[in-house]
Amino acid sequence: MTRGQDKVQPDWHKGLAILGGGLAGSEAALTAARLGLSVTLVDMKPGQRSPAHSQAYFAELVCSNSLKSKRPDTAQGLLKEELTSLGSSLIALAHDHALPAGGSLAVDRENFSAAVTQSLKDHPGIRILEERVEDLQPWLQAYAAVIVATGPLTSGPLYQNIQEMTGGEGLHFFDAVAPIVEADSIDREKSFFASRYDKGGPDYLNCPLTQEEYLAFRQALMEADKAAIQDFDAVYFKDCLPIEVLASRGEDTMRYGPLRPVGLIDPKTGKRPYACLQLRQEDKEAAMWSLVGCQTRLTFPEQRRVFGLIPALGQAHFLRYGVMHRNSFIQAPLVLKQGFQSRMEDRLFFAGQLSGLEGYVEAIASGHMAAIQASAHALGLTGEEGAAFLPPQETMMGALAAWVTQAPAQDYQPMNANFGLLPLDQLGQKIKKKERGTIRQARSAQAMQGVLARIRHFFMGEAAHD
Numbered sequence: 001m002t003r004g005q006d007k008v009q010p011d012w013h014k015g016l017a018i019l020g021g022g023l024a025g026s027e028a029a030l031t032a033a034r035l036g037l038s039v040t041l042v043d044m045k046p047g048q049r050s051p052a053h054s055q056a057y058f059a060e061l062v063c064s065n066s067l068k069s070k071r072p073d074t075a076q077g078l079l080k081e082e083l084t085s086l087g088s089s090l091i092a093l094a095h096d097h098a099l100p101a102g103g104s105l106a107v108d109r110e111n112f113s114a115a116v117t118q119s120l121k122d123h124p125g126i127r128i129l130e131e132r133v134e135d136l137q138p139w140l141q142a143y144a145a146v147i148v149a150t151g152p153l154t155s156g157p158l159y160q161n162i163q164e165m166t167g168g169e170g171l172h173f174f175d176a177v178a179p180i181v182e183a184d185s186i187d188r189e190k191s192f193f194a195s196r197y198d199k200g201g202p203d204y205l206n207c208p209l210t211q212e213e214y215l216a217f218r219q220a221l222m223e224a225d226k227a228a229i230q231d232f233d234a235v236y237f238k239d240c241l242p243i244e245v246l247a248s249r250g251e252d253t254m255r256y257g258p259l260r261p262v263g264l265i266d267p268k269t270g271k272r273p274y275a276c277l278q279l280r281q282e283d284k285e286a287a288m289w290s291l292v293g294c295q296t297r298l299t300f301p302e303q304r305r306v307f308g309l310i311p312a313l314g315q316a317h318f319l320r321y322g323v324m325h326r327n328s329f330i331q332a333p334l335v336l337k338q339g340f341q342s343r344m345e346d347r348l349f350f351a352g353q354l355s356g357l358e359g360y361v362e363a364i365a366s367g368h369m370a371a372i373q374a375s376a377h378a379l380g381l382t383g384e385e386g387a388a389f390l391p392p393q394e395t396m397m398g399a400l401a402a403w404v405t406q407a408p409a410q411d412y413q414p415m416n417a418n419f420g421l422l423p424l425d426q427l428g429q430k431i432k433k434k435e436r437g438t439i440r441q442a443r444s445a446q447a448m449q450g451v452l453a454r455i456r457h458f459f460m461g462e463a464a465h466d
Contacts, residue, residue, distance in 0.1 A: 012038050012127060016374050017143040019133050021045060021058035023090060023360055024352025024367030025149035026116050030089035031371035033125035035459040037378060040143065041120060044132040050153045057113035058120060059090065063177050064290065065282050067094055067105040067360050073437025075417040078444055079361050079396040080105065083368060085448045086455070090116060090364045099281045102200030108284045134158050136165050136348065144378035145347045147370050152327030152353040159328055166335035167344055178294045179303055180320040181313065183287050186279070191312035196263030204280060205289055207312035208266045208273035209259070217309045218254065221247040224302040227324070242324070243294045258293020277310055288319055296322035329356045333409040338387050339373035340366060340404065346383065349374045355404055358414035365397050366404075372455065389458070391451050395444045396422065 015038030018029050029041045046056035053060055068076040083091045097112040098105055120126055133139070134157040139146045150158065186205065193202040209217065221244040246253045255261070259275040266273050282288035291307065298306060300321045307313050330336070332355050335343055340355060342348035351370035352363040369390060376386035391398035399421035407415070415421075422440055424431050431439060456462040 012040050013142050014144055014378070015039055016145050016147060016371070016378060017042060017139045018147045018149060018371075019043075019136075019139065020149035020151055020352070021120070021128075022149060022151045022352060023059050023061075023363040024151075024354075024370070025147070026059040026120060027088065027090045027364045027367035028147050028149060028351055028371035028374075029120060029126050030123065031368050032375045033123050034087070034089070035372070035375050035455075037125070037375045039123075039126045040129060041126055042129045042131050042133055042139075044130065047130055048132060050151075055110065055113055057110070057117040059113050059116035061107070061109040061113065061360065063295070064280075064292075065099070065106050065109045066101060066280060067107065069103055070105040071103050071437075072441050075396060075419045075422070076359075076361060078437075078441055079365060079400075079417045081441070082391065082395055082397050082444060082448055083361070083365055085445070086368060086452060088364060088368055089119060091361075093119065097284075099284065100201060100203040101280060102195035102203045104200075106280060109282065111284065135161050137161075140345065140347050143347075145349060145374040147349045147351055147367075147374050148354065149351040149367060149370075150354060152329060154328050154354055155326075162330065165345060165348065166330060166342055177320075177323050178291050178296070179307065179318055179322045180282055180288050180290045181279070182317040182319050183289055185315055185317035186289065187312045187314060190314075191279075192267050194264055204278045204292075205312075206264055206266075206273075207277040207279065207310050208261070208264075209275040209277070209310060211274045213309070213311060214255070214259070214275040215251070217306070218247045218251065220306045220309055221298075224306050225299045226302075227297050227299050242296050242322075244296060244298060277312075291322075294322065295324075297324040298322065327353065327414075329354055329414060331409060331412050332356045332404045333407050333412055336405055337383060338401070338405055339383055339390055340370040340401070341373060341377070341383055346377065349377075353414065356407075356412060356414050357400055357404065357416070359416040362400060362416050365400060369397060369401055375459070389451065389455050392447050394422065395447050395451075398447070 016032050017040045018025050019042050021041055021043035029039045033039045053062060070080060071077040072081045080091055093115045094105055094107050094112060097107045097115060099108055120128060191205050191207045194206055195201060195203050246257055255275050259277055261273045261276040264272060264276050278292040279289040280292050282290050296303060303321050304318060308316060336350060337343050340349050340351055349370045351366045355366055357363060357366050372389045373386050376389060390401055393399050393402050396417050400417060403415050403421060424436060
């Protein structure tokens with residue numbers, strides 16, 4: 001039994017207010033409610049949406065439909081495994097709505113978001129308020145703790161208020177979305193199904209290019225008209241560079257990036273293509289396919305023309321064009337202490353990409369951790385006491401949480417899960433490359449057992465075991 005299950009009517013104002021119903025906010029709400037806290041989830045949907053959102057559902061996947069690798073010997077896979085061990089609601093729902101994607105976890109984005117939304121609506125410990133938030137103070141006065149998870153598109157009065165409440169300077173970068181094309185419009189005679197190195201099954205639709213076709217495509221990308229963006233200053237997140245920017249950085253840059261042909265054999269030639277664009281399934285019916293790694297700010301007519309130079313996409317019908325948007329985040333090392341908690345206001349917590357963690361699963365992880373920390377605070381624990389529920393730094397979750405507060409403030413940039421955050425130097429011996437993932441996985445599993453035991457003991461009254 002969790003705390004609060006015996007309540008007939010939750011006392012909402014003794015619980016948490018979670019501002020924002022994206023991935024981080026949705027995970028935070030379901031996590032805190034499962035721990036027995038009453039949760040008020042506040043979002044302007046469905047009545048209002050940001051320019052980048054198209055669905056009325058919560059936890060909308062704005063960019064790709066891929067949550068990246070699910071192999072536990074990778075950084076992204078390890079992060080998912082840790083979240084699963086803690087009972088993450090959104091990771092479980094992602095698996096429920098998974099699509100074929102080789103070694104990656106890709107989802108039907110609409111069905112996934114609809115399922116998350118229904119889970120939030122069905123939980124008796126969660127109430128949903130449709131409201132646009134512009135000032136944090138009323139929420140801080142009315143609730144035991146507040147989690148701000150309004151996402152990277154936070155702007156205007158709310159973002160200014162966040163800066164005032166935290167005392168930190170706001171930062172930003174520009175992110176882009178890749179186009180989606182209709183399945184029936186893809187030339188199947190000029191494409192083939194396969195995954196790189198045949199890992200995970202033939203789940204990607206591959207569009208090969210000869211050297212001549214590749215060079216023509218690259219030249220067209222560099223010369224194409226770009227969409228004008230207000231306040232645009234070419235500050236990009238390193239893992240979301242527009243395809244035309246990659247093209248401008250060198251003749252072979254795309255061939256070592258999204259158009260890399262390694263691990264693929266064209267069945268028509270029996271050879272590796274000179275370059276190859278992969279398409280990833282977007283929906284359960286396989287009616288929509290996204291152009292992997294082709295986020296762009298080309299104008300819509302230019303997207304049709306330039307991507308149409310790829311032989312398999314010569315007659316492609318675009319269901320969604322690539323777009324670019326400005327992402328904001330706080331200078332977390334200056335304004336947050338451990339556990340995603342504000343240095344200036346103990347009742348205030350942050351989660352998601354707004355805190356400077358980049359990526360879908362990273363947002364989910366921060367929402368999960370912030371929910372536990374805010375719940376502990378609402379139940380009377382100090383920040384230091386609540387820190388016992390944070391995964392240690394030898395885990396992927398713990399390493400990301402540490403990055404938020406310990407990274408160099410002057411050069412703070414968004415970070416996603418990677419093994420650079422989990423060095424093995426402290427083991428005092430040289431580890432073979434193929435063994436490193438397994439060692440990190442085993443070390444993480446042991447550490448997560450202790451975290452889970454402490455969480456269950458405090459929130460659920462289960463006996464602690466050494």
